[in-house]
Amino acid sequence: MKRQGIAESLRDAIAEEMERDPRVFCIGEDIGVPGGWGGAFTVTLNLEKRFPGRILNTPIAELGFFGVATGAAIMGMRPIVDVQYGDFLFLASDQIVNNAAKLHYMSGGQIRVPMVMRAPVGATGRSAQHAQSMERYFIGVPGLKVVAPSNAYDAKGLLKAAVRDDNPVMMFEHKLLYGSKGARAEPGAVDATSDIPDEDYTVPLYAASVMRPGSDMTIFAWLLMAHFALHAAEQLAAEGIDAEVIDVRALAPLDWPTLERSARKTGRALIVEEGAKTGGLGAEIAAGLCERVRRLQFERLASPNTPVPFSPTLENAYRPDVARIVAAARRLAGSGE
Amino acid sequence: MTARDRADSRLGLLERMIRIREFEEGVRFLFLEGSMPGTIHQCQGQEATAVGVCAALRPDDFITSTFRGHGHALAKGLTEQELLDELFGAATGCCKGKGGSMHVGDMSKGMVPGIAIVGGGIPLATGMALAFKLQKSDQVVACFFGDGAVAEGAFHEAVNMAAIWGLPVIFVCENNLYGASTRVDLVMKNPRIADRASSYGFAGETVDGNDVEAVCAAAKTAAARCREGGGPVLLELLTYRQTGHSRRDARAYQPEAERKAWAARDPIEIFAARLEREGVIDEAGVERMRAQAAKRFTEAVERARSAPQPSPDDLESEVFAPESQP
Numbered sequence: 001m002k003r004q005g006i007a008e009s010l011r012d013a014i015a016e017e018m019e020r021d022p023r024v025f026c027i028g029e030d031i032g033v034p035g036g037w038g039g040a041f042t043v044t045l046n047l048e049k050r051f052p053g054r055i056l057n058t059p060i061a062e063l064g065f066f067g068v069a070t071g072a073a074i075m076g077m078r079p080i081v082d083v084q085y086g087d088f089l090f091l092a093s094d095q096i097v098n099n100a101a102k103l104h105y106m107s108g109g110q111i112r113v114p115m116v117m118r119a120p121v122g123a124t125g126r127s128a129q130h131a132q133s134m135e136r137y138f139i140g141v142p143g144l145k146v147v148a149p150s151n152a153y154d155a156k157g158l159l160k161a162a163v164r165d166d167n168p169v170m171m172f173e174h175k176l177l178y179g180s181k182g183a184r185a186e187p188g189a190v191d192a193t194s195d196i197p198d199e200d201y202t203v204p205l206y207a208a209s210v211m212r213p214g215s216d217m218t219i220f221a222w223l224l225m226a227h228f229a230l231h232a233a234e235q236l237a238a239e240g241i242d243a244e245v246i247d248v249r250a251l252a253p254l255d256w257p258t259l260e261r262s263a264r265k266t267g268r269a270l271i272v273e274e275g276a277k278t279g280g281l282g283a284e285i286a287a288g289l290c291e292r293v294r295r296l297q298f299e300r301l302a303s304p305n306t307p308v309p310f311s312p313t314l315e316n317a318y319r320p321d322v323a324r325i326v327a328a329a330r331r332l333a334g335s336g337e
Numbered sequence: 338m339t340a341r342d343r344a345d346s347r348l349g350l351l352e353r354m355i356r357i358r359e360f361e362e363g364v365r366f367l368f369l370e371g372s373m374p375g376t377i378h379q380c381q382g383q384e385a386t387a388v389g390v391c392a393a394l395r396p397d398d399f400i401t402s403t404f405r406g407h408g409h410a411l412a413k414g415l416t417e418q419e420l421l422d423e424l425f426g427a428a429t430g431c432c433k434g435k436g437g438s439m440h441v442g443d444m445s446k447g448m449v450p451g452i453a454i455v456g457g458g459i460p461l462a463t464g465m466a467l468a469f470k471l472q473k474s475d476q477v478v479a480c481f482f483g484d485g486a487v488a489e490g491a492f493h494e495a496v497n498m499a500a501i502w503g504l505p506v507i508f509v510c511e512n513n514l515y516g517a518s519t520r521v522d523l524v525m526k527n528p529r530i531a532d533r534a535s536s537y538g539f540a541g542e543t544v545d546g547n548d549v550e551a552v553c554a555a556a557k558t559a560a561a562r563c564r565e566g567g568g569p570v571l572l573e574l575l576t577y578r579q580t581g582h583s584r585r586d587a588r589a590y591q592p593e594a595e596r597k598a599w600a601a602r603d604p605i606e607i608f609a610a611r612l613e614r615e616g617v618i619d620e621a622g623v624e625r626m627r628a629q630a631a632k633r634f635t636e637a638v639e640r641a642r643s644a645p646q647p648s649p650d651d652l653e654s655e656v657f658a659p660e661s662q663p
Contacts, residue, residue, distance in 0.1 A: 053471075058498065059494070059497055059498065059501070061497065064460050064463075064491065064493075064497070065460075065494075065498065066460070067459070067461050067463070068460050068463050068464035068467055068498055070460070070461055070464055071460065071462060071463060071468065072465065072467045072471070073464070074464075075399075075464075075465045075468035075472075076468060076472070077471060094454055094457060095457070095491075098454050099461055103449075103450070104655055104656070104657070104658050105655050106432060106435050107432050107435075107440070107442065107449075107450045108430070108431070108432035108433030108436065108655065109433070109654075109655040110444045110445075111444060113658075114658075142656050143656055165660060166658035167657050167658050167660075
């Protein structure tokens with residue numbers, strides 16, 4: 001057992017999978033450069049020394065290397081693709097959406113695409129093009145699995161499960177959750193460390209996680225918002241509101257049985273999302289819950305329909321925070337009575 | 338190779354091209370009469386590129402293709418039957434009716450289902466070649482695309498990676514002078530596509546794409562270079578589409594004189610004439626080949642028309658592969 005942050009647990013997960021399976025390799029920008037960074041957020045730091053020839057450093061060519069990874073995957077390799085910022089996935093999206101996600105189906109099942117894609121997201125003092133919450137653009141792509149770990153235990157287990165899965169899996173990682181200490185720690189970083197077992201384990205790609213049981217309402221959140229939701233639930237408890245907190249975690253396909261069971265139990269759902277309200281995953285969760293749970297009271301909290309701003313003042317106004325989650329929960333607690 | 342073997346091999350090239358022509362002409366008729374669903378992109382006039390390249394490959398080598406892939410498929414060893422079943426949307430098609438004309442392919446025969454986004458197959462083929470290199474296999478990939486694809490970023494990003502990593506991929510550009518209706522000189526300052534290779538530091542060559550033997554020879558040299566670890570090769574094959582871009586395109590954008598000049602250089606006619614001149618086959622022999630190809634096509638159409646359609650239950654199958662491996 002050891003205490004680790006997400007960057008370290010992901011690094012161990014990658015190394016252990018590469019040890020276990022010679023088909024696994026990493027591909028991306030600024031990974032595998034001796035004296036370099038180990039990717040934009042240190043996840044692959046020093047792995048090139050342990051795995052010569054298997055940490056492939058690419059030109060700045062996202063469309064190209066996501067396609068290269070897809071091609072390697074269909075020939076029996078198991079690539080882990082690293083993109084520096086999730087925002088760059090727009091450059092790669094033809095290969096992800098039209099090739100990786102569709103080849104199994106349109107080939108009549110002849111082709112499998114066992115590929116993991118890792119992408120950092122979240123508003124973190126970088127303005128509009130290095131900050132977007134990209135989940136919304138990929139959750140509706142048939143053939144693609146999407147996961148988003150909020151802590152180091154889940155990050156390691158989900159990554160291992162993704163590597164062993166025969167489908168393309170997109171993993172979104174929040175820049176404020178990689179680590180709250182050390183040289184690469186971000187201002188505003190949140191402690192997402194976990195106790196990591198010594199033995200091998202996986203976390204299923206299809207399961208949401210109940211972070212805190214409760215009876216009065218359910219707060220659905222993921223990534224950074226899951227941490228904020230948990231803090232909010234603690235404040236709400238002091239006011240006599242017993243909120244269940246669910247880390248949605250498996251963003252596509254969604255874990256409807258778990259989400260529905262909780263919403264049915266509490267009858268009230270607060271869905272919290274970083275990213276613009278329109279067209280977000282929160283809208284999909286709200287619609288799906290309303291189809292399944294009659295007379296559900298629900299509220300959505302998300303960022304406004306603006307690009308991510310730079311000024312810290314504006315950025316704090318942009319992103320939902322603990323105080324706004326508490327306020328929304330109070331409104332919801334009083335609704336429908 | 339004995340003289341007899343060499344003659345058989347040349348007759349094989351002719352026979353493959355004739356089968357593709359008969360297939361495409363027959364499919365055109367079925368489509369126009371309204372009995373075939375979907376859309377079609379055909380390759381009449383370009384048979385020598387598909388046949389010449391695929392004849393230079395081993396059965397365990399792979400090709401990637403485009404929306405215009407019927408010829409590539411037949412050249413790589415797919416049967417008329419599995420293609421026609423797919424074109425009719427049957428469950429017995431090479432992609433179980435889920436791909437259709439633009440996505441024909443059979444992995445067991447070394448053909449990835451066609452990638453119908455222009456340029457989209459080029460990074461994919463490069464990645465397949467990366468897999469072969471990582472696996473220490475001596476297989477190669479031949480990646481077919483058109484002149485239009487070299488304007489796509491995907492081409493430039495992928496050939497660059499193939500070059501820096503020395504990957505065993507033959508980039509086969511079928512330059513038929515038109516991307517849909519747009520002529521190459523409207524979209525390229527330098528219309529010599531093979532020149533692109535030198536700016537990325539690898540080998541490029543322009544070949545008469547209507548001469549099946551010239552294509553085959555160039556592809557054999559390229560494949561040998563790839564297998565020896567010499568890195569990628571760009572082959573620009575000059576050819577001409579003697580049919581519309583798709584469906585009912587009357588190709589009014591192709592000047593009459595240009596069409597006539599290329600019709601006089603029809604890849605099947607010139608190769609048949611060469612073989613007749615050299616006494617490898619006579620006119621009656623060529624006619625027998627055509628008749629056999631037509632018969633094979635007609636029989637396959639009859640079976641395809643009555644092949645089982647997919648069940649509506651199949652709609653949601655194969656979105657995901659069964660979950661995980663140990």
